[in-house]
Amino acid sequence: MTSGVVDAQAIDLCAVQRQVDAVLESFLAEKVRAAAGRGHPPEVVETVRDFLAAGGKRIRALLCVVGWHASGGHGDVTSAVRVAASLELFVAFALIHDDIMDDSASRRGRPAVHRVMRARLGGGERAERLGAGGALLVGNLALMWAQELLHTAPIESGRQRLVHGLYDAMLEEVMYGQYLDVMGTGRGADDVEAALRIIRYKTATATIERPLQLGAAVAGADDATMEVFTGLGLPLGEAFQLRDDLLDVFGSPDGACAPGLSDLREGKRTVLLALGLQNADLVQRARLDRLVGRADLEERDAAEIRDILFATGAREETERMITSRYEHVLRVLDGAGFPPSADRALRGLAVKATQYTS
Amino acid sequence: MTSGVVDAQAIDLCAVQRQVDAVLESFLAEKVRAAAGRGHPPEVVETVRDFLAAGGKRIRALLCVVGWHASGGHGDVTSAVRVAASLELFVAFALIHDDIMDDSASRRGRPAVHRVMRARLGGGERAERLGAGGALLVGNLALMWAQELLHTAPIESGRQRLVHGLYDAMLEEVMYGQYLDVMGTGRGADDVEAALRIIRYKTATATIERPLQLGAAVAGADDATMEVFTGLGLPLGEAFQLRDDLLDVFGSPDGACAPGLSDLREGKRTVLLALGLQNADLVQRARLDRLVGRADLEERDAAEIRDILFATGAREETERMITSRYEHVLRVLDGAGFPPSADRALRGLAVKATQYTS
Numbered sequence: 001m002t003s004g005v006v007d008a009q010a011i012d013l014c015a016v017q018r019q020v021d022a023v024l025e026s027f028l029a030e031k032v033r034a035a036a037g038r039g040h041p042p043e044v045v046e047t048v049r050d051f052l053a054a055g056g057k058r059i060r061a062l063l064c065v066v067g068w069h070a071s072g073g074h075g076d077v078t079s080a081v082r083v084a085a086s087l088e089l090f091v092a093f094a095l096i097h098d099d100i101m102d103d104s105a106s107r108r109g110r111p112a113v114h115r116v117m118r119a120r121l122g123g124g125e126r127a128e129r130l131g132a133g134g135a136l137l138v139g140n141l142a143l144m145w146a147q148e149l150l151h152t153a154p155i156e157s158g159r160q161r162l163v164h165g166l167y168d169a170m171l172e173e174v175m176y177g178q179y180l181d182v183m184g185t186g187r188g189a190d191d192v193e194a195a196l197r198i199i200r201y202k203t204a205t206a207t208i209e210r211p212l213q214l215g216a217a218v219a220g221a222d223d224a225t226m227e228v229f230t231g232l233g234l235p236l237g238e239a240f241q242l243r244d245d246l247l248d249v250f251g252s253p254d255g256a257c258a259p260g261l262s263d264l265r266e267g268k269r270t271v272l273l274a275l276g277l278q279n280a281d282l283v284q285r286a287r288l289d290r291l292v293g294r295a296d297l298e299e300r301d302a303a304e305i306r307d308i309l310f311a312t313g314a315r316e317e318t319e320r321m322i323t324s325r326y327e328h329v330l331r332v333l334d335g336a337g338f339p340p341s342a343d344r345a346l347r348g349l350a351v352k353a354t355q356y357t358s
Numbered sequence: 359m360t361s362g363v364v365d366a367q368a369i370d371l372c373a374v375q376r377q378v379d380a381v382l383e384s385f386l387a388e389k390v391r392a393a394a395g396r397g398h399p400p401e402v403v404e405t406v407r408d409f410l411a412a413g414g415k416r417i418r419a420l421l422c423v424v425g426w427h428a429s430g431g432h433g434d435v436t437s438a439v440r441v442a443a444s445l446e447l448f449v450a451f452a453l454i455h456d457d458i459m460d461d462s463a464s465r466r467g468r469p470a471v472h473r474v475m476r477a478r479l480g481g482g483e484r485a486e487r488l489g490a491g492g493a494l495l496v497g498n499l500a501l502m503w504a505q506e507l508l509h510t511a512p513i514e515s516g517r518q519r520l521v522h523g524l525y526d527a528m529l530e531e532v533m534y535g536q537y538l539d540v541m542g543t544g545r546g547a548d549d550v551e552a553a554l555r556i557i558r559y560k561t562a563t564a565t566i567e568r569p570l571q572l573g574a575a576v577a578g579a580d581d582a583t584m585e586v587f588t589g590l591g592l593p594l595g596e597a598f599q600l601r602d603d604l605l606d607v608f609g610s611p612d613g614a615c616a617p618g619l620s621d622l623r624e625g626k627r628t629v630l631l632a633l634g635l636q637n638a639d640l641v642q643r644a645r646l647d648r649l650v651g652r653a654d655l656e657e658r659d660a661a662e663i664r665d666i667l668f669a670t671g672a673r674e675e676t677e678r679m680i681t682s683r684y685e686h687v688l689r690v691l692d693g694a695g696f697p698p699s700a701d702r703a704l705r706g707l708a709v710k711a712t713q714y715t716s
Contacts, residue, residue: 035534038534039555040534040538041534041537041541044534044537097495100491101488101491101494103487117541120541121541129459129461130540130541133458133459133540134537134540134541136455136458136459136494137455137533137536137537137540138537140455140498140501140533141530141533141534143501144526144529144530145530147505147526147529148526148530151519151522151523151526152519152522152523157515160518161509161510164506164509165509165510168505168506171502171505172502172503175495175498175499175502176393176396176398176399178495179399179492179495179496180399182488182491182492182495183399183475183478183479183488183491183492197397
């Protein structure tokens with residue numbers, strides 16, 4: 001912590017989250033009304049609303065607003081909050097599409113959107129295809145609404161171009177990251193560098209760096225601040241994803257997050273898996289090759305994989321990577337000279353991001 | 359034609375198309391360079407570029423630029439052309455996603471993008487799923503690049519909000535139209551009104567009205583002009599789609615466009631089919647119910663369907679619907695009082711749209 005002194009200007013992250021949620025709610029309520037007026041099916045907006053309501057820590061939204069504060073934003077925070085809300089709709093889009101591509105059964109403790117659509121259509125092969133189509137369109141609408149929130153944010157006109165440019169860059173980076181992920185799944189799974197590159201595109205920039213920079217751009221930040229956020233974004237984004245990968249396979253030590261099978265069934269090219277494959281002996285490697293990526297993988301197979309990832313030191317090495325990145329983040333913050341309230345909020349978000357539990 | 363007098367200000371639609379293509383080429387060439395510099399896979403941009411190069415009459419782009427002229431746009435046409443180019447990337451996005459949802463084999467005479475991606479991955483069930491995922495992401499990037507072209511068009515700042523609003527409305531309308539189409543395929547196929555509603559959302563507004571209005575908004579048009587374009591958009595858009603549906607099933611009389619099986623196999627809820635079902639006797643209806651929507655439909659089945667659509671008068675009634683809408687368009691133009699050059703260009707585009715042959 002930077003200071004024991006009471007900070008009258010402390011940023012209330014819970015209040016920020018409530019503001020973001022209020023923008024999303026009112027925006028989507030208007031979409032419900034518009035859909036009713038035009039004879040559009042109501043379930044599209046409802047699906048997006050349910051998705052947002054099901055959870056998510058709004059980490060990107062919080063970073064955006066804190067980035068605005070850290071860059072000297074003052075007065076009316078409306079624009080920053082609206083851009084922050086836009087980021088959450090963007091995340092909804094990305095996850096809905098992700099779940100289609102992986103054919104994931106659930107997300108945030110509920111059936112994935114394409115599964116909901118499939119059920120709505122009855123079932124069978126035809127419903128499977130059309131349900132995926134319906135979910136694809138719901139995802140597209142979430143992206144389009146994200147852009148609409150951006151377009152209608154009262155950003156100072158001289159700053160719009162930079163905000164749009166950062167936003168467009170973020171979208172492109174995430175798509176390329178997903179593309180590498182999808183088209184590369186199952187190939188070169190022992191390549192730690194490739195796995196880190198996917199994180200960098202798919203998560204690091206979009207989850208940390210761009211949200212911070214978007215808030216900063218709305219506040220009219222200088223280049224130096226933008227660079228600090230780049231310096232923060234990569235290590236914190238990587239740590240965030242490495243933690244997420246560990247949680248998916250091992251769950252959380254406190255049991256709040258149960259270990260799962262989804263990454264293992266999907267054969268997701270995580271750093272964790274790459275390290276396991278690299279450090280494995282011939283027998284362990286043969287088992288990993290045989291088990292990881294099997295759609296019918298069972299819990300006892302997952303237990304065997306976990307044992308190998310533990311025995312090879314892959315789990316411990318991933319933990320070390322998280323720690324070293326987290327410490328890097330603290331050093332960057334030490335040198336950044338942000339206002340105490342923003343500095344404290346950023347440190348809190350760094351903990352939240354690297355201990356992410358859902 | 360409005361006038362036999364030589365019009366010094368005639369709009370050269372071929373030149374407009376070249377300008378639009380030049381913007382797309384230079385934008386995507388920059389994307390190729392950026393991808394190379396960042397280690398992104400080159401095939402993503404190449405796929406989008408190939409898709410655009412494969413054809414398409416750029417009808418939306420042309421309407422956008424003509425809408426600009428018709429609304430008193432003068433001087434630098436750069437913004438209108440850039441927005442026009444954005445529309446073509448949007449179309450690429452919509453068609454790439456459409457082909458995934460329908461699992462269409464080909465588009466514009468080439469294999470559909472998800473089939474290209476599937477082939478790239480070898481084959482088999484896994485390649486099918488991942489190929490669709492890769493194509494979904496390529497489509498998403500086309501949409502994001504469409505938005506980037508919009509964001510970087512040098513639109514006068516006082517007009518940006520309207521342009522963005524029209525663009526966002528267009529995207530939403532198309533998605534809702536596709537959603538109705540996808541989630542409704544196979545149900546209530548004899549409902550002419552439902553089929554027209556799908557056209558209205560999916561095609562009429564996005565193909566005609568919004569492109570015209572976007573050009574108009576860039577030029578700073580008044581509300582009256584916007585309303586004329588709404589008046590033009592619906593009949594012309596409907597005629598455009600009705601012609602497209604006829605061409606898909608029957609081909610063109612001159613043989614330039616061969617009759618196909620795709621709409622029939624897909625069970626697409628066209629007005630043509632709805633009319634056929636409505637006018638059919640019990641025997642004909644049973645045959646249509648049995649044949650339309652079968653993925654394994656063969657040419658002889660298609661021939662039988664065509665015979666029924668002809669015998670029931672569905673084909674002729676669709677032709678009449680096109681004619682009456684085309685005449686409506688001419689009446690709207692008669693009363694619009696556009697400059698002669700724009701009026702003539704609009705009449706030309708009306709012919710081009712309703713005789714669309716690819």
